[in-house]
Amino acid sequence: MSSKPNTFGIAALQLKLEEADNLELLLQKIQRTKLRYPWVKMIVLSELALRGVGAQHARELPSAEEEAFCRAARELGIWLIPGSMYEKCGSAVFNTTPVITPAGEVIARYRKMYPFLPYEKGVTAGDQFVVFDVPEVGCFGVSICYDMWFPETTRAMVWLGAEVIIHPTKTDTIDRQDELSIVRASATMNQCYIVDVNSAGTQGVGRSIIVGPEGETLHEAxxxxxxxxxxxxxxxxxxxxxxxxxxxxxxxxxxRDGRVHYPQYEAGAVSPALQRLGELKVPD
Structure with missing residues (x-):
């Protein structure tokens, strides 16, 4: 019999956010959520909740804002996934999600692998998967928004042990319905929970979704x-x-048991069909 607790409480905050400095609002909402739901052990925010879109907002990490999130996590005794923020690293800018423990420590920073090109300009792609253990609970993975459109990202995290995927999102466009279908399919194919948290208000169209390992929708906002x-x-x-x-x-x-060699993953693989699609650019 497993020694893990059967359940683990999470709160996903779909907040009405402006394209502005939202730090104090986010800290207030985190605190109120923990007070209202004391059984919650992890709080998750949406992509770029801190300031919205714009690589000009990038800060080197750790930053004062990240440290404020760390203090909140420590004071409230929660795991905190504070959405994502722009990280400056040398001449590069990444779209980065910190993973903060109840002790207020950053144990990982996930850099978005697939910036929403050609629109998310000035953002460099990350190349490292992030999975982390919540002791005596299970293994969690992190991805960000457009990453979900590439099923290999979810499958890789599951291969590395993830049982829950935390997925901050910032979608303010008409393809939100399509994203919901991707979340459901990804959870079903990978037999895992997916916590997909979108923003509302100016930053997004809402409709966050929580899906279980049999593809069941636990909640659609x-x-x-x-x-x-x-x-x-x-x-x-x-x-x-x-x-x-x-x-x-x-x-x-x-x-796990299959012996298929996928041609797209062979060293030096080139697809003539995909090459014919042309340059990745904003359509005329």
């Missing part, structure tokens, strides 16, 4: 501000992966 507090059951992830989704497909075992 409206377009308004919502504090989405819920519990995940990591024992269920283990059960679904071992027995199969709804007692049927044991997808991860088949992937």
């Amino acid at each position: 409206s377009v308004e501000e919502e504090v989405i507090a819920f519990e995940i059951n990591l024992d269920k992830v283990t059960q679904v992966r071992e027995r199969g989704m709804k007692g049927l497909g044991q997808t991860l075992k088949s992937f």
Whole structure:
């Protein structure tokens, strides 16, 4: 019998945010959420919640803002995923999500692998996956917004052990419905929880979604501000992966045992079909 607790409380904050300095508002919302839901052990914010879009907002990390989030996590005794922020590193700018422990320590910083090009200009792609353990609970992974459109990113985190994917998002466009279908499909194929947190107000169109390891929607938010507090059951992830989704497909075992060599991943692989698509640029 597993010694892990059956459940773990998370709150996803879909907040009405302006393209402005939102630090004090975010800290206030984090504190109020913990007071309202004392059983919550992790709080997650949306992508670029701190200031919105603009590589000019980049700061070297650790920054004063990141340290403020660390203090909040330590004072409240929570895991904190404060959305993402622009990180300046030499001449490069990354879209980065810190992972902060209840002790107020940053144990990882995930850099978005797929900036939303050609629109997210001036942002460099990261190249390192981030998974981390919550002791006696389970393994979590982090990705950001457009990363989800590349299924290899989710599968890689699951390969590395992730049972829960934390996915800050900032979508203010008409493709939000399509993103919801990607989240559901990704959770089903990878038999994991996905916590997809979008912003509302000026920054986004809302409709955050929490999906379980059998593709079940635990909550889909409206377009308004919502504090989405819920519990995940990591024992269920283990059960679904071992027995199969709804007692049927044991997808991860088949992937593990398969001997397929995918042509797109061979060293030096080039696709004539994809080459014919031309340059990655804003359409005329």
